[in-house]
Every structure is written in C-alpha cells, then in structure tokens.
Amino acid sequence: MLTQQYTTELHTASESDVLVVGGGPAGIAAAVSAARAGARTVLVERYGSLGGNLTAGLVGPCMTSFSLDGRTQLIRGVFDEFVRRMEDMGQALHPSRTSAADAYAGFIEYGHDKVTPFEPEAAKTVALRMCLEAGVELALHTFVCDSLVEDGQVRGVVTADKDGLRARRATVVVDCSADGDVAYRAGAATVSGRDSDGLVQPMTLFFRVSGIDDEAVERYVRAHTDDFRPFASIVAAAREAGRFPAPRMGVGMYKTLRPGVWRINTTRILGKDGTSTADLTAAEIEGREQALRLLDFFRAELPGFEKCELLDTAATVGVRETRRVTGEYVLTLEDLQTGRHFDDVIAMCAYPVDIHDPAGSGGGSDEKWGTANAYEIPYRSLVPRDIDQLLVAGRCASASHEAMAAIRVMPPAFAMGEAAGAAAALAVEAAVTARKIDIGALQRRLLIGGAYLGEQVSELSGT
Numbered sequence: 001m002l003t004q005q006y007t008t009e010l011h012t013a014s015e016s017d018v019l020v021v022g023g024g025p026a027g028i029a030a031a032v033s034a035a036r037a038g039a040r041t042v043l044v045e046r047y048g049s050l051g052g053n054l055t056a057g058l059v060g061p062c063m064t065s066f067s068l069d070g071r072t073q074l075i076r077g078v079f080d081e082f083v084r085r086m087e088d089m090g091q092a093l094h095p096s097r098t099s100a101a102d103a104y105a106g107f108i109e110y111g112h113d114k115v116t117p118f119e120p121e122a123a124k125t126v127a128l129r130m131c132l133e134a135g136v137e138l139a140l141h142t143f144v145c146d147s148l149v150e151d152g153q154v155r156g157v158v159t160a161d162k163d164g165l166r167a168r169r170a171t172v173v174v175d176c177s178a179d180g181d182v183a184y185r186a187g188a189a190t191v192s193g194r195d196s197d198g199l200v201q202p203m204t205l206f207f208r209v210s211g212i213d214d215e216a217v218e219r220y221v222r223a224h225t226d227d228f229r230p231f232a233s234i235v236a237a238a239r240e241a242g243r244f245p246a247p248r249m250g251v252g253m254y255k256t257l258r259p260g261v262w263r264i265n266t267t268r269i270l271g272k273d274g275t276s277t278a279d280l281t282a283a284e285i286e287g288r289e290q291a292l293r294l295l296d297f298f299r300a301e302l303p304g305f306e307k308c309e310l311l312d313t314a315a316t317v318g319v320r321e322t323r324r325v326t327g328e329y330v331l332t333l334e335d336l337q338t339g340r341h342f343d344d345v346i347a348m349c350a351y352p353v354d355i356h357d358p359a360g361s362g363g364g365s366d367e368k369w370g371t372a373n374a375y376e377i378p379y380r381s382l383v384p385r386d387i388d389q390l391l392v393a394g395r396c397a398s399a400s401h402e403a404m405a406a407i408r409v410m411p412p413a414f415a416m417g418e419a420a421g422a423a424a425a426l427a428v429e430a431a432v433t434a435r436k437i438d439i440g441a442l443q444r445r446l447l448i449g450g451a452y453l454g455e456q457v458s459e460l461s462g463t
C-alpha cells in the first residue's frame with residue numbers, strides 16, 4: 001500500500017464537557033439530555049441537518065415504542081417529546097393512534113403495533129429546535145476522522161470540515177456515529193456481522209413515491225391476506241420471470257401522512273460494507289438504479305401504482321449493520337427472549353428481531369425468535385470494555401448480531417442516546433469516569449426526564 005507522511009499542528013475548535021458524535025436518533029437524544037443536565041455539550045454531525053437515517057435516510061415510520069402487546073408505552077422521555085412536537089405541527093401521529101397491520105405499519109402485523117409515521121422535514125426542524133433550546137452547541141458539516149486518546153481515555157476527536165482539520169476536546173465523548181467510528185479509531189474492540197460468517201444485513205436506499213391511489217392499494221392488500229408482505233405473489237411471479245429488479249420477496253411500503261405518498265423500503269444491496277468508502281459509493285449507485293427500475297415495475301404491475309411518480313430518493317443509502325462496540329456487557333438474544341432484568345437497566349423496548357437476510361431475499365421481523373413482551377437494555381452495553389471516557393449509543397452499542405437486529409430501530413436509539421447523554425453529564429458532575437457513575441442516580445434522572453424503566457425501577461422516582 002502506498003503511504004504518505006503528514007504531520008500538522010491542530011487548532012482546537014471546541015472544549016466541552018460532553019461531545020456527541022453523530023446527530024441521528026441516538027445523538028439527538030444524547031445531546032439534548034446531556035445539555036439539559038447542565039453539561040456544556042457539543043454535537044458534531046457530518047450532514048447539514050440532524051436526524052441521520054430518520055431524515056437523510058428517509059427511513060420511517062419509527063418502529064414501535066410500545067410493548068409487543070401494544071399496551072404499555074416503553075420508550076418515552078426525549079422520543080415522546082420529539083414525536084409530540086411533530087404531532088403539534090400536524091406532521092406526525094403519536095404511536096398510540098396507529099395499529100398493527102395498518103397502512104402506516106406497511107400492513108405488517110407482528111411487531112408493528114404502534115409505529116410513528118412522521119414527515120422528515122418536521123423531524124429536521126424539531127431536532128434542531130430541541131438541541132438549541134437545551135443549549136447544545138452544534139457543529140454541522142463536520143466529519144469525525146480520528147480519536148484523541150491519552151492514558152487509556154478518549155479525550156476528544158479530530159474533525160475534517162470547511163475550516164480544515166481540527167481538534168475537539170471533551171471530558172466524555174458519546175459515540176452515536178452508528179458505525180462506532182470514535183471507538184474503533186480509539187482502538188476499542190468491535191465486531192461485525194453474524195457469528196457464522198461475519199456477513200452483515202443488506203443496505204437499502206429508501207425512496208418516496210407520490211401519486212399512489214391509496215384506496216386501491218388498501219383494497220388489493222386486504223384482499224390478498226395470504227401474501228407474506230404486500231404484493232408478495234405479484235413479486236414472486238415477476239421474480240420467476242426475471243422482471244423484479246431487487247433481491248426481495250415483497251414490497252416494503254409505508255403510507256405517510258400525505259395523501260398518495262408512500263415510503264418504499266424495497267431496494268436491497270447485498271454484500272457491501274458500510275465502513276468502506278468504495279462499498280458505500282457502489283451501494284449509492286446500485287440503490288439508485290434499483291429504485292428507478294422498481295418504479296417502472298410498480299407502474300406496470302402493482303394495483304394503485306399506475307400513475308405514481310418518484311418524489312425523492314434518500315440523501316444517503318441506509319446502512320443496517322456495521323460495527324458493534326464490545327462493551328462491559330454484550331446484550332444477547334436470550335436476554336431479549338427472557339426479558340431479563342438488569343439492575344442497571346436504562347431502557348425498555350419490545351421491537352422484535354428483524355434480520356434482513358445478509359445473503360438473500362428473505363427476512364424481516366419474525367415471530368420465530370420469540371422475544372419477550374418487553375426487554376431491557378443495561379447501561380453496561382453503552383460502556384466500551386477497553387477504553388474510558390467514551391460511551392456508545394444507537395446502532396453501535398454492545399449487542400450480538402441478533403439482539404442488535406431488534407434494538408437497532410429508531411425509538412431504542414433515542415432511549416439509549418438519552419441514557420448515554422445523561423450518564424456523560426453525571427460523570428462530569430461527579431468527577432468520575434463514565435464507567436463508574438452511580439447507576440441509581442442515572443436511573444433517577446432518566447425517570448425524572450420521563451423515561452420508563454419498568455416496574456422494578458419506577459419506585460426510585462420518588463427518592
């Protein structure tokens with residue numbers, strides 16, 4: 001490999017108590033909760049808007065924030081506030097107003113009760129407002145390319161932006177990059193993919209389509225209940241005849257709040273690594289080609305799609321899986337199946353295991369994994385095993401391939417981020433490392449902030 005020696009003195013762009021890297025669901029919640037706890041907080045995001053997959057990825061709806069039986073709202077706090085503010089603008093439906101198998105849930109029953117449809121533009125605005133109102137200092141258009149490590153502790157990051165290469169120092173860094181970029185560059189252990197062969201879930205470029213006859217789609221799908229996913233039998237016939245342009249069994253489609261506009265989750269890009277620039281570039285190209293071919297197929301063969309138009313493709317291909325940082329605890333499938341109680345619980349969730357086949361066309365949320373009505377995430381899954389003053393939240397938290405396939409969705413990312421932000425602020429305040437914070441104090445703060453941590457922890461709220 002060709003190499004190039006390059007040394008430079010870095011200007012320090014910021015010094016803060018808490019530095020959050022990545023402004024997706026986890027990073028938004030982490031920054032808001034750290035700043036609300038009084039920490040001087042900087043949020044660094046590579047794009048010009050906040051939201052990550054929630055906005056730039058056009059991913060939606062937010063999957064369930066309720067228990068599997070739909071009775072208890074498990075994810076509240078910052079996520080609930082975020083949704084209610086979008087709802088006040090007429091740009092979201094609170095999950096309590098949606099039901100399993102409805103059009104907002106893509107007609108999917110299992111694990112899809114109480115999803116949150118929302119408009120991505122409102123999500124961008126509400127995320128910005130919540131951060132600014134909490135006192136977060138924003139650094140948009142800023143890419144984190146390295147970590148600063150001294151004496152086994154992360155002390156900040158190196159960023160690349162229009163001002164050049166700069167340092168941003170902080171007492172605690174929260175890695176919400178989804179890829180564990182900070183942890184990885186700091187030398188912390190990470191793992192990727194499934195145990196058997198290391199393959200990761202496929203990528204998908206979301207796109208939105210307008211001009212759909214909503215009633216015709218509903219009529220067709222309701223009349224074809226044998227289809228595993230909407231239009232599965234039409235897709236199967238087309239696949240057999242070589243006419244279906246994506247390695248997928250049905251059409252993933254979610255009605256939005258705008259008449260005739262649906263989100264399409266149907267492109268599938270296999271065998272690409274979301275931490276490789278070459279693979280990401282190839283995936284963007286393949287995703288856009290698939291999207292256009294799918295659009296032609298939809299117009300020609302799907303009832304209700306005859307007059308549809310492409311509204312937009314996502315600004316970035318959606319990456320389902322890359323690095324998972326090895327934490328003090330690795331959350332397992334069994335923990336999710338048994339609903340195991342952790343003394344250091346910081347979030348409760350119920351979205352089931354949802355693995356898109358890393359090597360084929362099948363997969364999705366599936367009853368066969370038998371996850372509990374509600375399960376817990378422990379604080380130790382946010383604490384990297386190998387390095388201090390770093391927390392991780394969202395898609396790069398510490399979990400097995402199967403467990404991450406459940407907690408990877410956006411409401412759990414908000415909940416993990418909220419906990420990591422509060423924990424980072426607590427560590428600064430108490431002048432201890434993030435690993436050593438008082439868990440009871442963290443749980444009390446989360447409860448006061450409106451989080452739900454199950455019956456066993458709710459008694460703490462009064463203390």
Ligand SMILES: Cc1cc2nc3c(=O)[nH]c(=O)nc-3n(C[C@H](O)[C@H](O)[C@H](O)COP(=O)(O)OP(=O)(O)OC[C@H]3O[C@@H](n4cnc5c(N)ncnc54)[C@H](O)[C@@H]3O)c2cc1C
Pocket residue numbers: 021022023024025026027044045046047050051052053054059060061062063142143144145176177178179181203204205206265318319320393394395396408409410411413
């Ligand atoms: C195709 C697809 C479909 C999905 N469907 C759904 C769904 O329907 N509902 C649902 O709830 N969830 C869904 N998910 C899961 C969900 O979108 C993500 O797992 C979730 O967004 C994770 O949140 P996060 O904050 O960890 O990461 P992200 O949303 O990925 O946010 C990470 C942020 O960090 C920024 N970033 C990354 N690296 C750097 C860096 N080095 N420097 C600076 N900034 C950086 C990114 O720009 C981004 O803003 C889907 C995911 C995919 C890919």
